[in-house]
Amino acid sequence: MSLIDLFLQRRVKLAYAHRFQPRVELLEERQCLSVAAPVNIHLAALAPTQVKVMWNTAVGVGGYSVFLWDGTNAVLKTTVAGNIAAVTVAGLKPNQVHWFAVEAFDFSTTARSAWVSIKTHADAITAPTSLRVGNITQNQLGLAWTNATGATGYRIYTWDGVRSQLLGSTTPAVPAFTVKNLTPGITYYFYVQAFNNTNSANSPWVSATTPTFGLASPSNLKTNVLSASTIALSWKDGASETGYRVYRWNGVTGVNPVLLTTLAGNTTGYQAIGLLPGKTYWFYIQAFNVTSFANTGWVSATTLNALALQPPTAVYVDITGSNSVALSWVEPARATGYAVFVWTGSYWANAVTVSAGTHSVPITGLVAGRTYRFIVQSFTANFAEVANSSAVLVNL
Missing domain, CATH: 2.60.40.10 (Immunoglobulins)
Structure with missing residues (x-):
């Protein structure tokens, strides 16, 4: 007998015994149904x-x-x-x-x-940045980079002319690698791959050429920070070079080093100027002759933070006529110009504006018998910084 037959038989018995209750019977019928799969x-x-x-x-x-x-x-x-x-x-x-x-x-x-x-997604990871080459000799060179986020190790690859070849690996504790057994006078290409258990990310390619025999790289390259905009470089002169090239790198990934200057042989120093305050720069020196070249390793230095702009000092006013005076002052560092203001009785009015290198100006059109007050304001480009001198008075 089927379940439906049993259900109908039970319903007939209940109808005679309990005068048939349809709502209860319908509820019991619904409870016999099974749930459906999601x-x-x-x-x-x-x-x-x-x-x-x-x-x-x-x-x-x-x-x-x-x-x-x-x-x-x-x-x-x-x-x-x-x-x-x-x-x-x-x-x-x-x-x-x-x-x-x-x-x-x-x-x-x-x-x-x-x-x-x-x-599921792979573990997050970023590529190594600031991959650079240094300490180049005829037979080896050094690679260094900035650690990636999420990496548990690094693989170093070179290009053999057909495909990438694995050279070795290292850990985040040592973000550098020395490539050995190179041939003099050959250009080599490298990239570094950051990896973890489930993911990887590659740096851009970099290249370097090993020097040929017969030329040694400059030694003992040092830096000396002179100011917010100047770093001095010094090194020990090598042998057989006809000159030196000075290169600078700003640390930005994908930006190549910039040739700053070419110097004569036997030169042992150079000053890199026009730098930004509080910024780190990298340098290397390349010795060269007609047939070869040899590079030093990288050195880095950070320029000093710029001092606040100072006001003009020793401001002096000289009477040059019944209706005119001349103002003079000593120029502060970093100023790109000066503005001379005169007090009108209710506000400071600009009398004249001049560029840096000017340290005196004539003021005409004044009224005899009156007392005048002047200040001289130094400023930088686009008035990013300003500094006012003390006021000076004159009675005409």
Whole structure:
């Protein structure tokens, strides 16, 4: 006998015994129905270790269980109420495919969805920056770079003319690598790959040419910070060179070193000027002759922070006529110009503006018998900084 036959037989008996109660019978009939499996299962990878599981809710469901397949068994990850349609599952492995199923249940029955899968994100990582070459000799050179975010190690690659070849590896504790067994007079190309358990990121390529035999690089290269805009370089003269080239790099990834100047042989010093205050610069010296060249390693130095703009000093006013005077002053450092102001009785009016290098101006059109007050203001480009002198008085 089928379930439907049993249900109808029970309904007939209840009709005679209890005068037939349709609402109760209908309720009992509805409770015999099973829950349906969740549909429209949707997955979203939120992070390398997190996946959001979403589905459509259904009427009459007591709750939902979310399962993760571990390769052998369905592992229960969480259970939520029947009005919840999304959960976030954490603690997953990055960069792997994970399978999920959602099971609906009530007091007596369950129904599980089909399995669906998604691949979690790889661990975040950035590429090494500021990759540079230094300490170049005929047979070896040094690579150095700024550490990447999220890296657990670095691989160093070179180009053999056909493909990239792995040279070696190092850790974030040592963001540098020495390349050995090179051939003199050959141009080599390199890049550094940051990596972790699930991801990697490459720096841009850099290149360097090993010098040929017969020329030694300058030695004992040193820096001396002279001011906010000047760094002095000094080195020990080599042998067989006909000159030196001075290179500067600003530390910006993708920007090549700049040739500052070419000097005669036997030169042992140079001053790099026009630098920005409080900024770090890198330098190297290249010795050269007709057939070869040889580079020093990189050295770096940071310029001094600029001092605040000072006002003109020793401001002096000299009477040159019944209606005129001449103002003079001593110029401060860094000023790009000067403005002379006269007091009108209610505000300071600009009488004249001159450029740096000017330290005296005539003022005409004054009224005899009056007392005048003047100040001289120094300023930098676009009036980014200004500084006023003390006022000076004159009686005509």
